[in-house]
Amino acid sequence: MHSAPTAAAPGEGTPAVTPTHCPYCALQCGMGLRARGAGSVEVVERPEFPVNRGALCGKGRTAPELLSPGRRLTGPLVRDAASGALVPASWEQALDRIAEGLRRTRREHGADAVGVFGGGGLTNEKAYALGKFARVVLGTSQIDYNGRFCMSSAAAAHQRAFGLDRGLPFPLADVSRTGCLILVGSNLAETMPPALRYLTELRENGGKLIVVDPRRTRTAQAADLHLAPRPGTDLALALGLLHLVVAEGRTDEEFIRARTRGWAEARAGAMAHWPEYVERITGVPLPRLREAAELFCEAESAMVLTARGPEQQAKGTDTVGAWINLCLATGRAGRPLSGYGCLTGQGNGQGGREHGQKADQLPGYRKLTDPAAREHVARVWGVAPESLPGPGRSAYELLEALGGDIRSLLLMGSNPVVSAPRAGHIEERLRALDFLAVADVVLSETAALADVVLPVTQWAEETGTVTNLEGRVLLRRRALDPPEGVRSDLYVLSALAERLGVEKGFPTDPEEVFGELRRASAGGPADYSGISYRRLIEEQGVHWPCPEGEDTGDGEGGADRGDAGVGSDGTGSEGRPGRPSGRDARPHPGTPRLFLDRFATEDGRARFVPVSHRPSAEEPDEEYPVFLTTGRVLAQYQSGAQTRRVDELNAAAPGSFVQLHPRLAARLGIAEGEEVAVVSRRGRAVAPARVSADIRQDTVFMPFHWPGAGRANSVTNPALDPTSRMPEFKVCAVRVERATG
Numbered sequence: 010m011h012s013a014p015t016a017a018a019p020g021e022g023t024p025a026v027t028p029t030h031c032p033y034c035a036l037q038c039g040m041g042l043r044a045r046g047a048g049s050v051e052v053v054e055r056p057e058f059p060v061n062r063g064a065l066c067g068k069g070r071t072a073p074e075l076l077s078p079g080r081r082l083t084g085p086l087v088r089d090a091a092s093g094a095l096v097p098a099s100w101e102q103a104l105d106r107i108a109e110g111l112r113r114t115r116r117e118h119g120a121d122a123v124g125v126f127g128g129g130g131l132t133n134e135k136a137y138a139l140g141k142f143a144r145v146v147l148g149t150s151q152i153d154y155n156g157r158f159c160m161s162s163a164a165a166a167h168q169r170a171f172g173l174d175r176g177l178p179f180p181l182a183d184v185s186r187t188g189c190l191i192l193v194g195s196n197l198a199e200t201m202p203p204a205l206r207y208l209t210e211l212r213e214n215g216g217k218l219i220v221v222d223p224r225r226t227r228t229a230q231a232a233d234l235h236l237a238p239r240p241g242t243d244l245a246l247a248l249g250l251l252h253l254v255v256a257e258g259r260t261d262e263e264f265i266r267a268r269t270r271g272w273a274e275a276r277a278g279a280m281a282h283w284p285e286y287v288e289r290i291t292g293v294p295l296p297r298l299r300e301a302a303e304l305f306c307e308a309e310s311a312m313v314l315t316a317r318g319p320e321q322q323a324k325g326t327d328t329v330g331a332w333i334n335l336c337l338a339t340g341r342a343g344r345p346l347s348g349y350g351c352l353t354g355q356g357n358g359q360g361g362r363e364h365g366q367k368a369d370q371l372p373g374y375r376k377l378t379d380p381a382a383r384e385h386v387a388r389v390w391g392v393a394p395e396s397l398p399g400p401g402r403s404a405y406e407l408l409e410a411l412g413g414d415i416r417s418l419l420l421m422g423s424n425p426v427v428s429a430p431r432a433g434h435i436e437e438r439l440r441a442l443d444f445l446a447v448a449d450v451v452l453s454e455t456a457a458l459a460d461v462v463l464p465v466t467q468w469a470e471e472t473g474t475v476t477n478l479e480g481r482v483l484l485r486r487r488a489l490d491p492p493e494g495v496r497s498d499l500y501v502l503s504a505l506a507e508r509l510g511v512e513k514g515f516p517t518d519p520e521e522v523f524g525e526l527r528r529a530s531a532g533g534p535a536d537y538s539g540i541s542y543r544r545l546i547e548e549q550g551v552h553w554p555c556p557e558g559e560d561t562g563d564g565e566g567g568a569d570r571g572d573a574g575v576g577s578d579g580t581g582s583e584g585r586p587g588r589p590s591g592r593d594a595r596p597h598p599g600t601p602r603l604f605l606d607r608f609a610t611e612d613g614r615a616r617f618v619p620v621s622h623r624p625s626a627e628e629p630d631e632e633y634p635v636f637l638t639t640g641r642v643l644a645q646y647q648s649g650a651q652t653r654r655v656d657e658l659n660a661a662a663p664g665s666f667v668q669l670h671p672r673l674a675a676r677l678g679i680a681e682g683e684e685v686a687v688v689s690r691r692g693r694a695v696a697p698a699r700v701s702a703d704i705r706q707d708t709v710f711m712p713f714h715w716p717g718a719g720r721a722n723s724v725t726n727p728a729l730d731p732t733s734r735m736p737e738f739k740v741c742a743v744r745v746e747r748a749t750g
């Protein structure tokens with residue numbers, strides 16, 4: 010068995026390897042960084058880390074390229090009043106300029122005229138400090154972050170049904186042992202490649218895989234059954250499956266009685282969705298629907314996992330709710346190897362949504378409107394509870410208010426010029442601001458619009474925690490020194506706080522920030538109080554909730570109980586707790602598996618939510634007859650700000666494209682490789698055609714990683730889910746035509 014490598018003393022023998030994690034997606038693959046001379050590191054495998062077991066995708070493997078000074082920002086930039094250009098400045102000048110800009114807005118327009126926008130890629134420490142900075146230093150309610158565009162619908166549905174939101178309620182490795190997995194709108198073969206191994210193992214173990222995606226993706230190709238619904242119809246599909254389950258008497262009445270509430274209403278909702286009606290809405294043939302219901306019910310255990318496909322819809326919360334209802338009605342939740350989970354996306358997509366950069370939230374996943382939560386956090390922060398502002402606007406609404414109610418913005422960890430829906434409009438709103446400050450590692454398309462740009466340190470140059478898609482808290486560790494002229498996000502917040510009159514409470518040492526985060530989260534739903542950097546070094550991460558002190562075993566499915574009958578398959582430690590010697594109190598082991606004994610609602614029962622199908626905010630019509638859906642490709646990450654600067658990745662995926670079916674292409678007279686325009690009520694994007702039979706005939710697909718003419722978000726619809734405020738990235742109506750002639 011491998012032991013976790015530590016940063017061994019440099020000197021003789023092999024150079025030191027620092028164990029850490031990839032800077033990109035929520036899988037947070039473990040990797041080692043070995044020094045390779047001054048200012049440079051190489052990636053080495055870390056097979057003992059259980060989630061990726063050494064495997065990395067090309068993005069993780071090439072991540073160190075962006076550390077070199079030639080590819081990133083290495084000094085602050087400020088906009089020169091005379092020339093209008095961004096010019097180099099000292100840190101003092103740049104920070105003074107930001108403090109002055111924010112102060113002036115507050116003086117002239119009030120505290121809520123200053124906005125803050127964060128990111129799910131920020132470490133827990135940064136997300137925590139950013140939320141505190143907004144509430145304590147700026148006194149603004151106007152803070153939100155890009156996670157709103159990512160998993161907010163699943164989060165809202167989780168809360169509603171289970172009383173708690175953690176992406177996966179079990180370790181990812183459980184997936185390979187369930188009997189049947191329905192994977193809804195996830196293309197993990199491209200978005201989390203090392204996780205594909207769990208799907209392969211699932212099938213090797215005799216389990217069945219059903220993939221729901223309007224495209225025959227590389228993930229769908231690995232499935233036993235691929236359902237290809239019209240975009241935006243997953244809600245009807247789930248209701249149709251539930252209808253069949255009920256009609257065939259395959260519900261688990263005992264589970265429904267003992268562990269849930271609200272079945273009668275949810276059942277009535279499903280019974281109103283006749284299979285023939287569902288076939289008409291979704292375009293999925295009835296025999297396929299029956300086959301799926303059969304596979305799901307026949308297996309001894311079963312799971313449903315969703316990703317952005319069904320979630321990034323104006324009805325994403327209800328859609329996820331419908332899949333959860335299916336799990337509850339069949340007793341596939343809160344049991345070993347069964348349950349519903351959401352595949353979180355960004356590197357800290359989970360932790361980033363727990364510690365207070367969300368508009369309505371305080372650290373520990375507490376509610377900003379809850380008086381007890383306000384009191385607890387205000388005490389940790391040393392301020393009066395009444396001084397904390399109330400909830401603010403959601404991400405898209407905040408961006409839309411720029412240049413209107415919101416006059417100045419501090420942005421950290423997002424590139425909305427490329428990634429926001431109806432991006433042309435958002436770009437205009439950013440330009441309409443009185444003052445924009447951006448902290449980034451590169452000059453992103455959004456940073457290029459700023460009045461001040463601050464260059465910050467990257468993953469390998471700083472220490473901090475992230476929480477992966479399993480709710481497993483991990484430590485990223487500093488492996489090399491940053492270039493001269495670059496400082497950390499925590500330094501930025503500390504220096505700005507000081508300039509704005511708050512001298513204490515914003516330390517720059519991540520471990521100190523984490524210590525405060527632990528206290529602020531103590532007793533909250535996402536309780537980190539029992540987790541320390543030391544434990545994270547000794548163990549392969551710790552799953553929250555992990556309260557401080559004795560493990561009483563009566564939590565929401567304590568780890569000991571949760572692991573019963575689901576032993577490790579010998580591939581490595583499952584994050585079982587270490588028991589530091591010389592201490593009396595047994596540390597809480599963390600909670601790899603949730604809900605096995607009870608759900609996190611007050612009475613311990615899960616809630617069915619009555620839902621019914623409704624059309625997308627924009628359906629095809631005569632003028633805009635085709636569906637556009639959007640998503641990702643393997644070699645690029647998000648807005649591409651980082652990965653477009655890495656040669657190997659750029660060579661693999663150099664630009665945008667429009668995927669369309671040969672029949673649609675023929676009808677429109679479009680040939681492979683020809684430039685096509687995709688036009689909606691919001692705008693137009695132009696990119697080469699990629700003709701492929703792996704997509705529905707009524708749908709085209711564009712990846713969203715590029716700015717300029719090929720920007721998919723020039724076209725997308727910002728219609729919002731009423732509960733989660735998630736924009737409808739996955740469905741809008743477009744016209745497709747040859748761009749030439």
Ligand SMILES: Nc1nc2c(c(=O)[nH]1)N[C@H]1C(S)=C(S)[C@@H](COP(=O)(O)OP(=O)(O)OC[C@H]3O[C@@H](n4cnc5c(=O)[nH]c(N)nc54)[C@H](O)[C@@H]3O)O[C@H]1N2
Nearest residue numbers: 194195196200240241316317318354355640641643646647
């Ligand atoms: N290579 C790469 N990996 C990434 C990222 C990246 O940018 N690049 N980003 C990370 C982040 S933040 C996230 S959120 C995850 C996202 O991970 P995924 O959710 O896997 O990625 P997407 O490509 O956005 O969407 C998944 C699939 O949804 C399908 N889809 C489109 N419309 C619908 C629909 O109406 N219903 C259904 N059922 N499916 C539909 C698309 O065809 C697509 O194949 O990936 C993470 N990993």
Ligand SMILES: Nc1nc2c(c(=O)[nH]1)N[C@H]1C(S)=C(S)[C@@H](COP(=O)(O)OP(=O)(O)OC[C@H]3O[C@@H](n4cnc5c(=O)[nH]c(N)nc54)[C@H](O)[C@@H]3O)O[C@H]1N2
Nearest residue numbers: 155158159422423424428448449453639647648650713738
């Ligand atoms: N059409 C369409 N649009 C989408 C989606 C879709 O499926 N379709 N998906 C949505 C989803 S799920 C997401 S998550 C968003 C993501 O979209 P964005 O929010 O734009 O995400 P990134 O491109 O990761 O932007 C992160 C920025 O922060 C910088 N950065 C990285 N690490 C740090 C750090 O530690 N500190 C600071 N200060 N900066 C840092 C990066 O260089 C980059 O410029 O896009 C959304 N937009």
Ligand code: SF4
Nearest residue numbers: 031033034038066069
């Ligand atoms: S799958 Fe995600 S975490 Fe793993 S190497 Fe690739 S980008 Fe990094």
Ligand SMILES: [Mo]
Nearest residue numbers: 158159354355
């Ligand atoms: Mo995301």
